[in-house]
Amino acid sequence: MSLVTPPGYYSLNEESVRAFLDGLPEIQARLGGKPADWTVVEVGDGNLNLVFLVDGPDGSVCVKQALPYVRAAGESWPLPLDRAFFEQAYYRAVAPVVGALVPAFYHYEPALYAIVMEKLAPHIILRRGLIEARRYPNVARDVGEFTAQATFATSDLGATIEEKAEWASTFAKNTSLLRITAEVVFTDPLGTSPRNRWTSPHLDDLAREFRADSALKTIVADWGWRFLTDGQALIHGDLHTGSVMVTETDTRVMDPEFAILGPIGFDVGAFIANLVMNFIAQPGHAKAGDERREAADWVLDQVPVYWNTFSSRFRALWETKASGDAYPPAMFGPADAAALDAARTRFLDRIFADAVAYAGVKTIRRILGFAHNADFERIADPATRAPLEAKAARLARQFLLEPGSFRTAEDIVAAARAV
Amino acid sequence: MSLVTPPGYYSLNEESVRAFLDGLPEIQARLGGKPADWTVVEVGDGNLNLVFLVDGPDGSVCVKQALPYVRAAGESWPLPLDRAFFEQAYYRAVAPVVGALVPAFYHYEPALYAIVMEKLAPHIILRRGLIEARRYPNVARDVGEFTAQATFATSDLGATIEEKAEWASTFAKNTSLLRITAEVVFTDPLGTSPRNRWTSPHLDDLAREFRADSALKTIVADWGWRFLTDGQALIHGDLHTGSVMVTETDTRVMDPEFAILGPIGFDVGAFIANLVMNFIAQPGHAKAGDERREAADWVLDQVPVYWNTFSSRFRALWETKASGDAYPPAMFGPADAAALDAARTRFLDRIFADAVAYAGVKTIRRILGFAHNADFERIADPATRAPLEAKAARLARQFLLEPGSFRTAEDIVAAARAV
Ligand SMILES: Nc1ncnc2c1ncn2[C@@H]1O[C@H](COP(=O)(O)OP(=O)(O)OP(=O)(O)O)[C@@H](O)[C@H]1O
Ligand SMILES: Nc1ncnc2c1ncn2[C@@H]1O[C@H](COP(=O)(O)OP(=O)(O)OP(=O)(O)O)[C@@H](O)[C@H]1O
Numbered sequence: 091m092s093l094v095t096p097p098g099y100y101s102l103n104e105e106s107v108r109a110f111l112d113g114l115p116e117i118q119a120r121l122g123g124k125p126a127d128w129t130v131v132e133v134g135d136g137n138l139n140l141v142f143l144v145d146g147p148d149g150s151v152c153v154k155q156a157l158p159y160v161r162a163a164g165e166s167w168p169l170p171l172d173r174a175f176f177e178q179a180y181y182r183a184v185a186p187v188v189g190a191l192v193p194a195f196y197h198y199e200p201a202l203y204a205i206v207m208e209k210l211a212p213h214i215i216l217r218r219g220l221i222e223a224r225r226y227p228n229v230a231r232d233v234g235e236f237t238a239q240a241t242f243a244t245s246d247l248g249a250t251i252e253e254k255a256e257w258a259s260t261f262a263k264n265t266s267l268l269r270i271t272a273e274v275v276f277t278d279p280l281g282t283s284p285r286n287r288w289t290s291p292h293l294d295d296l297a298r299e300f301r302a303d304s305a306l307k308t309i310v311a312d313w314g315w316r317f318l319t320d321g322q323a324l325i326h327g328d329l330h331t332g333s334v335m336v337t338e339t340d341t342r343v344m345d346p347e348f349a350i351l352g353p354i355g356f357d358v359g360a361f362i363a364n365l366v367m368n369f370i371a372q373p374g375h376a377k378a379g380d381e382r383r384e385a386a387d388w389v390l391d392q393v394p395v396y397w398n399t400f401s402s403r404f405r406a407l408w409e410t411k412a413s414g415d416a417y418p419p420a421m422f423g424p425a426d427a428a429a430l431d432a433a434r435t436r437f438l439d440r441i442f443a444d445a446v447a448y449a450g451v452k453t454i455r456r457i458l459g460f461a462h463n464a465d466f467e468r469i470a471d472p473a474t475r476a477p478l479e480a481k482a483a484r485l486a487r488q489f490l491l492e493p494g495s496f497r498t499a500e501d502i503v504a505a506a507r508a509v
Numbered sequence: 510m511s512l513v514t515p516p517g518y519y520s521l522n523e524e525s526v527r528a529f530l531d532g533l534p535e536i537q538a539r540l541g542g543k544p545a546d547w548t549v550v551e552v553g554d555g556n557l558n559l560v561f562l563v564d565g566p567d568g569s570v571c572v573k574q575a576l577p578y579v580r581a582a583g584e585s586w587p588l589p590l591d592r593a594f595f596e597q598a599y600y601r602a603v604a605p606v607v608g609a610l611v612p613a614f615y616h617y618e619p620a621l622y623a624i625v626m627e628k629l630a631p632h633i634i635l636r637r638g639l640i641e642a643r644r645y646p647n648v649a650r651d652v653g654e655f656t657a658q659a660t661f662a663t664s665d666l667g668a669t670i671e672e673k674a675e676w677a678s679t680f681a682k683n684t685s686l687l688r689i690t691a692e693v694v695f696t697d698p699l700g701t702s703p704r705n706r707w708t709s710p711h712l713d714d715l716a717r718e719f720r721a722d723s724a725l726k727t728i729v730a731d732w733g734w735r736f737l738t739d740g741q742a743l744i745h746g747d748l749h750t751g752s753v754m755v756t757e758t759d760t761r762v763m764d765p766e767f768a769i770l771g772p773i774g775f776d777v778g779a780f781i782a783n784l785v786m787n788f789i790a791q792p793g794h795a796k797a798g799d800e801r802r803e804a805a806d807w808v809l810d811q812v813p814v815y816w817n818t819f820s821s822r823f824r825a826l827w828e829t830k831a832s833g834d835a836y837p838p839a840m841f842g843p844a845d846a847a848a849l850d851a852a853r854t855r856f857l858d859r860i861f862a863d864a865v866a867y868a869g870v871k872t873i874r875r876i877l878g879f880a881h882n883a884d885f886e887r888i889a890d891p892a893t894r895a896p897l898e899a900k901a902a903r904l905a906r907q908f909l910l911e912p913g914s915f916r917t918a919e920d921i922v923a924a925a926r927a928v
Contacts, residue, residue, distance in 0.1 A: 246737045251688050254737075258681035262674045269670050272834045281840040304848030307840055312852060315835040318665045318673075321770075322738045351740075415691045416734040421700040421726055429723030433731060 095158050098201035099171065102155050104130040107142045110204070111151070114197055117206055122148025134161065138169065138347070143209050150209040152193065155202060156347075162461075169266055173347040174203035176264040180349035181207075183257060183324055187239040191232060192343050193335075210342055213335035217464055220331060220368045221375060223385035230392035232341035233334060233361055234399025237326075241354045242407040244324035246416035254414070257324050258351050267348045268318075271327065275451060276314035279459035280307045288458050292476030296483060297458050309490045310454070313447050321351035329357040330364040330452075332464070355444025358400060362499075363449035363486075365393050366506050367456060367465050370482045374469035390506055394499035397445075401438045408434055439497075446496045450489030457483045485509045514577050517620035518590065521574050523549040526561045529623070530570070533616055536625055541567025553580065557588065557766070562628050569628040571612065574621060575766075581880075588685055592766040593622035595683040599768035600626075602676060602743055606658040610651060612754075612761050629761055632754035636883055639750060639787045640794060642804035649811035651760035652753060652780055653818025656745075660773045661826040663743035665835035673833075676743050677770050686767045687737075690746065694870060695733035698878035699726045707877050711895030715902060716877055728909050729873070732866050740770035748776040749783040749871075751883070774863025777819060781918075782868035782905075784812050785925050786875060786884050789901045793888035809925055813918035816864075820857045827853055858916075865915045869908030876902045904928045 102110060108125035111117045121128055123146050134141035134154075138161050142153040156174040160167040178198040185195065194208035216229060242248045244257060278286055280301050288297050300306060326333065327348030335342045372386035412419055422430055456463045457479045466482075469475040488505055489496065496502060521529060527544035530536045540547055542565050553560035553573075557580050561572040575593040579586040597617040604614065613627035635648060661667045663676060697705055699720050707716050719725060745752070746767030754761045791805035831838055841849055875882045876898045885901075888894040907924060908915065915921060 246734060251691060251737070252684050255681045255684045255687075259678045262677035262681065265671050265674045268674075269834070272670060277834070277837045277840055281837075283839075302844065304841075304845040307845060308836075308848045308852035311836040311840060312855070314837075315665060315856075318670070318835055319739060319741045321740045415688070415696070416737055417727075417730040418696045418700075418733075420702075421696055421730060422723075425721065426723040426726060429727045432724075433727035436731070437734075 095171065096201070099203065101157060102140060102142065102153065102202065102204065104132060104142065107144065107153055110199070110202065111144060111153070111206070114206070117151055117196060120149045120151060120196070121146025138162070138173070143211075145209075150211065151196060152207050152209040153204055154207070155204040169270075171203040173264070173267050174198075174205055175200070176261065176267070176349050177345070177347040178205050179260055180324065180326070180346040181205075183244060183349075184240040187243040188236055188343070191236040191239075191341060192346075210335045210344075213337050213340065213342060215332055216334040216336045216341075217331035217364070217368070219336055220389055221371075221465060221468055223372070223375070223380070223382055225385070225388050226336050226338060226341070228339060229334065229336055229341050230365075230395035231399045233329075233343065234396045235403055236341075236343050237329070237354075237357055237361070237400045238403035238407060241323040241325060241357065242404055242411070245322055245354070246414040247408055247412055249414050251415045254351075258321060261324065261350050264348070264350055267327070268350055271348060272314065272318065274460045275455045276310060276317065279455040279457075280310055283460070285460040286458055287460070287462075289472050289476040289479055292472055293457070293479060293483075296480055300454070300458060300483065300487070303487075306487060306490060309447075310451055313451055313490075316353060316444070317356060317448070320353040322354050323351065324349060325352040325354060325357045326360075327352065327356070329360040330463075331361070331368065332364075353444050353448070355441045356448045358397070358441060358445035359448030359450075360452050361396060362393055362445055362502065363452040363456075364463070364465075365389055365396065366449065366485065366502065367453060367463055367482050369506055370478050370485070370509070371463075371465040371469065374466070374474050374478050390503055393502050393506075397442070397499035401442070404441075405434055405438065442498075443493055443496070446489045446493060446502065449502075450486040453482050453486035453489070457486075481509045514590065515620070518622065520576060521559060521561065521572065521621065521623065523551060523561065526563065526572055529618070529621065530563060530572070530625070533625070536570055536616060539568045539570060539615070540565025557581070557592070562630075564628075569630065570615060571626050571628040572623055573626070574623040588689075590622040592683070592686050593617075593624055594619070595680065595686070595768055596764070596766040597624050598679055599743065599745070599765040600624075602663060602768075603659040606662040607655055607762075610655040610658075610760060610762055611765075612763055629754045629763075632756050632759065632761060634751055635753040635755045635760075636750035636783070636787070638755055639808055640790075640884060640887055642791070642794070642799070642801055644804070644807050645755050645757060645760070647758060648753065648755055648760050649784075649814035650818045652748075652762065653815045654822055655760075655762050656748070656773075656776055656780070656819045657822035657826060660742040660744060660776065661823055661830070664741055664773070665833040666827055666831055668833050670834045673770075677740060680743065680769050683767070683769055686746070687769055690767060691733065691737065693879045694874045695729060695736065698874040698876075699729055702879070704879040705877055706879070706881070708891050708895040708898055711891055712876070712898060712902075715899050719873070719877060719902065719906070722906075725906060725909060728866075729870055732870055732909075735772060735863070736775060736867070739772040741773050742770065743768060744771040744773060744776045745779075746771065746775070748779040749882075750780070750787065751783075772863050772867070774860045775867045777816070777860060778864035778867030778869075779871050780815060781812055781864055781921065782871040782875075783882070783884075784808055784815065785868065785904065785921065786872060786882055786901050788925055789897050789904070789928070790882075790884040790888065793885070793893050793897050809922055812921050812925075816861070816918035820861070823860075824853055824857065861917075862912055862915070865908045865912060865921065868921075869905040872901050872905035872908070876905075900928045 140155045156171040159165045181195045197206040326346045333345040369390040372382040376382040547565045559574045575590040578584045600614045616625040745765045752764045788809040791801040795801040
């Protein structure tokens with residue numbers, strides 16, 4: 091792969107982004123004034139892309155552009171630009187059902203691989219807020235609602251075979267980001283990739299022990315197979331707390347460039363894992379006079395709030411909006427109500443089991459793999475950080491090796507407290 | 510949907526097929542002589558397409574062309590022509606690994622939705638041979654080998670993410686035939702479709718009982734969901750004994766127009782179900798002095814031969830040719846050999862469980878749904894046929910409701926004898 095970019099592509103900067111937006115009448119009208127009146131600031135703190143926030147006299151927008159390499163790794167790790175295409179395709183696919191739980195989508199510029207969307211302000215990244223011990227009373231319910239709506243509508247319960255086939259055919263091509271997930275989430279962390287890192291020497295023994303655990307490795311590989319094959323719905327693909335922006339009252343899910351047809355539990359498990367990791371990390375952020383006990387408890391309590399919202403909303407959608415080809419209404423009559431109800435429970439129990447396992451996989455990769463979480467990384471002292479990371483890793487191993495112990499979201503809460 | 514066909518399409522007849530082939534130098538050379546020297550006969554006994562066998566002085570070919578409607582139902586059930594595209598795409602995808610277990614593929618004519626391939630002679634349809642109590646010593650092994658090779662190579666064990674994505678993106682568009690399977694295999698038989706039929710009045714009670722069995726219906730729906738979502742490999746999609754042509758020594762799998770990314774167990778279960786149905790039907794074909802006991806035993810014994818071949822070959826391929834992104838070799842070292850072996854056993858056990866369930870679904874649809882099997886249909890006397898069909902249906906219900914009783918292929922054999 092090379093860094094040669096397609097004709098018409100250039101990477102935007104704080105000047106050229108003005109000219110680009112000036113060429114889009116609708117955006118220009120939204121911002122008001124002249125390009126020279128606009129303030130532009132590049133804020134991309136992420137791993138992969140450029141992000142510009144643009145303010146005009148009348149309004150604001152956010153421009154996100156794909157770069158031809160992994161920003162966090164530098165030009166040595168090239169990456170196709172088309173992920174911007176999949177990001178906007180995901181927004182378009184779920185827009186009819188998720189409402190204002192995502193940023194409003196304004197424009198996609200194919201040649202530049204650039205998305206123009208609502209600028210979220212004064213939102214901050216949820217993970218940052220949680221690290222600062224802030225509370226967001228709606229966030230778990232909102233993300234639960236988002237997950238239920240987005241996955242139901244794009245599954246064989248909410249979409250026809252023909253509708254789902256469009257997404258299947260489109261998102262099958264999101265191979266570069268699928269490969270990244272397969273490698274950095276499933277393959278690398280328990281293997282020997284040079285991209286791996288961990289708090290060393292403190293966790294050297296733990297890393298060695300995990301990598302020598304053949305049973306754990308094959309279980310992770312079982313779930314890797316499931317991840318690659320189980321096309322239940324269009325999933326976000328990277329639904330951690332860094333992909334959610336919040337205020338006290340508003341929640342937006344963003345950054346869906348990893349979207350694929352995949353297992354619903356992968357999204358659910360990602361969000362749960364990141365709440366649990368934040369909970370485990372809280373003591374590392376404690377200061378004299380602020381033990382962070384209550385903040386930690388609050389975060390952990392969001393796990394059942396999230397799961398219960400997701401599962402009850404998903405079930406309600408199934409009961410009222412079934413319009414796909416799975417469990418077709420034509421097969422069932424009033425006499426089948428109880429059996430169908432039991433089938434819905436089985437179905438949601440399986441998603442829960444999947445979510446627990448994927449939460450395990452997603453946690454291990456944040457401790458032993460390439461991309462770590464600010465929840466732990468912001469704990470400067472490795473002697474404080476390492477034992478907390480070890481707790482998270484041990485809990486993750488329980489998720490994977492003792493699935494029978496996790497039947498409800500409360501079981502996750504209890505195990506996270508006990509670890 | 511209408512019967513208006515795309516420009517350039519016309520349905521071939523015994524005359525126009527000559528002109529068509531005359532325009533293909535390679536085929537012309539293969540046949541030898543002039544079009545007037547060729548004999549052409551239309552033999553399509555199938556449900557969906559025209560099939561011409563063409564013999565020239567030097568050689569022969571078979572031409573299969575899609576019609577814009579379901580042949581068996583008439584013009585009232587229109588069907589897109591593109592299924593011919595998917596049929597040839599499947600042959601091309603598996604050609605590198607299945608060798609002469611499929612007819613040699615010569616040419617695809619996009620405008621006519623016509624495939625030109627090897628004419629199989631003196632092959633007959635396996636189902637017909639089995640109904641005539643003939644034995645084919647290689648067939649179960651050959652179809653087992655075929656299933657293992659074709660599914661392994663197109664799964665995440667044998668193909669990279671990028672290779673599989675090509676198939677996923679292409680075959681996702683095979684929606685018309687996917688819809689047929691979803692409806693006639695999963696939705697209709699236990700529902701109230703006017704397309705359903707059964708041996709009446711003999712099986713009226715059984716049909717009523719099955720359709721009132723809420724638990725059975727939701728289990729079938731569970732497997733319908735799995736069928737629609739579980740993109741494990743490129744599967745044939747209709748691997749019954751009518752999709753296999755045989756001589757005493759040669760086996761060819763054909764008619765893969767239902768190909769999709771789907772669960773491997775769907776192919777495996779289809780073949781098993783059709784062997785079992787033939788076994789159960791054998792007494793219906795008995796004549797004075799020919800009880801058909803040995804013929805029946807022989808057919809049933811092919812179930813373990815098929816499964817054991819499939820599973821041992823699949824495992825051997827995994828051990829020697831793993832080149833996909835699932836269970837990536839980079840994750841495992843010599844110390845993991847035993848655990849990986851256990852993972853392979855788990856994996857194949859899951860495919861077996863899937864196959865048993867899909868065998869159940871596929872059997873029920875042949876007794877209560879739209880398309881029946883010659884194995885039963887050729888039993889002219891309904892009073893003889895009905896009790897045998899009832900046996901098959903009851904066994905199918907066991908497959909679906911008592912999965913724990915079916916751990917090995919021998920369990921299937923025992924249950925089929927006991928029913
Ligand atoms: N619509 C928006 N409004 C305001 N700020 C935004 C918006 N989109 C992104 N940002 C800011 O830009 C940052 C990076 O955005 P995003 O996470 O989408 O990019 P990324 O390069 O894909 O990062 P990641 O490494 O998380 O994948 C966010 O953390 C946020 O601070
Ligand atoms: N390559 C071939 N060589 C010889 N005969 C063939 C060949 N292909 C098909 N036939 C004959 O044509 C018949 C119909 O073929 P095929 O099953 O492919 O068509 P179809 O319309 O898809 O039928 P089905 O209802 O089984 O789906 C076969 O049963 C067989 O007798």
